[in-house]
Amino acid sequence: MSSPSPVARSTDPKVILVTGASSGIGLQTALDLLKQGHIVYGCARRIERMEPIRAAGGHVLALDVSDDDSMCDAVDELLYSEGRIDVLINNAGFATYGAVEDISMDTARHQIEVNILGPARMTQLVLPQMRKQKSGRIINISSIGGTIHTPLGAWYHGTKFFVEGFTNAMRLEVEDKGIFMVLIAPGFIDTGFSGVLAKELDRNEKAPAYKPLYDALRHTNATPGSPPSVISKVISRAISDVKPKTVYRAGKYSKLLYLLRRTLPHRMFDGMMLSMLK
Ligand SMILES: NC(=O)c1ccc[n+]([C@@H]2O[C@H](COP(=O)([O-])OP(=O)(O)OC[C@H]3O[C@@H](n4cnc5c(N)ncnc54)[C@H](OP(=O)(O)O)[C@@H]3O)[C@@H](O)[C@H]2O)c1
Structure with missing residues (x-):
């Protein structure tokens, strides 16, 4: 039997914008892409935290994905300097956790702005140039949380379910224009x-009725995950694969929980999640 043919890969240098590049997955990804010879623009609010990107030969831009002017300025600056954009990595995001009853509408709105409207607006801003080039990739960092659900995570899961639906729907609009839409679904990553999630639990907790769930979530949240390099590696593949997959799953529990969610009936899955939190 012949062995499967290897996936065709491209090593051409690309112009890449990474959001949320001041920490975790975004920072690791920016540094790895620079090592591969790409032109990388790391973007986040805390520009001082992106010094390693600058030191490695990358560019850094201030970006708040909940601020329209800030998003327009970042994309304009990149296009002015480079004249093109090959890859947008919508990675900036965070999880507000807490009982739906406890979370204020201002907190919910901010979660939606950062995790939904931010990446959607960044996508809008790069599309005209990518269409002109007849090529581009928009890589959206979703989560295993875009398929499964946990208690106290309703707003976060809602945003990641959105990212999945939005990305899949957009693929039907833009793939024939040479633009690939890719989802990355990390599991638990260190x-x-x-740390942000722990602060959100403390900030949002109000009604005593949910205390056992808050305590269980605090405990689960402290479980170690995979290193961010595991996700940076699949992002690199999504850039170099000549025809990228529509979704890449990687990191602790990502594939296992996806399989269980797809095979178990709803209530059996619910029971399993609740028992994991005890
Ligand atoms: N870690 C996990 O277990 C895990 C699992 C599944 C999915 N994910 C997803 O992976 C992505 C990256 O998270 P991470 O794990 O690397 O967490 P992280 O280390 O906390 O990094 C989050 C990044 O998002 C940026 N960010 C947050 N709010 C922003 C805003 N308003 N404007 C611009 N940037 C903003 C932060 O930068 P500034 O604060 O400097 O702006 C930071 O660079 C997120 O979308 C997250 O949902 C993570």
Whole structure:
């Protein structure tokens, strides 16, 4: 039997914008892509944290994905300097966790702005140039949380379910224009994510009725995950594969939980998740 043919890969240098490049997955990805010879623009609010990107020969831009002017400025600056954009990596994001009853609408709105409207707007801003080039890739960092659900995570899961639906729908609009839409679904990864989530639990907790769930989530949130390099590697593949997959799953529990969610009936999956939190 002949062995399967290897996936065709491209090593041409690309112009790449990475959001959320001041920490975790985004920082690791920016540094790895620079090592591969790409032209990388790391973007985030905390520009001082992106010094390693600058030191490695990359560019850094201030970007707040909940601020329209900031997004327009970042994309304009990149296009002015490079005249093209090959890859947008929509990675910036965070998880607000807490009971739906406890989370204020302002907190919910901010979660939606950062995880949904930010990447959607960045996508809008790069599309005209990518269409002109007749090529481009938009890589959206979703989560295993875009397929499964956990208690106290309703707003976060809602945003990642959106990212999946939005990315899949957009593929039907733009693939015939040479633009690939790719989803990355990380499992548990060791980054700044769990520290932010822990703060959100403390900030949002109000109604005593949910205390056992808050305590269980605090415990689960402290479980170690995979290193961010595991995700950076699949992002690199999504860039170099001549025809990228529509979704790449990687990191602790990502494939296992996906399989269980797809095979178990709803209530059996619910029971399993609740028992994992005890
Ligand atoms: N870690 C995990 O277990 C895990 C699992 C599944 C999916 N993910 C997803 O992976 C992505 C990256 O998270 P991470 O794990 O690397 O966490 P992280 O270390 O906390 O990094 C989050 C990044 O998002 C940026 N960010 C947050 N709010 C922003 C805003 N308003 N404007 C611009 N940038 C903003 C942060 O930069 P500034 O604060 O400097 O702006 C930071 O660079 C997120 O979309 C997350 O949902 C993570």
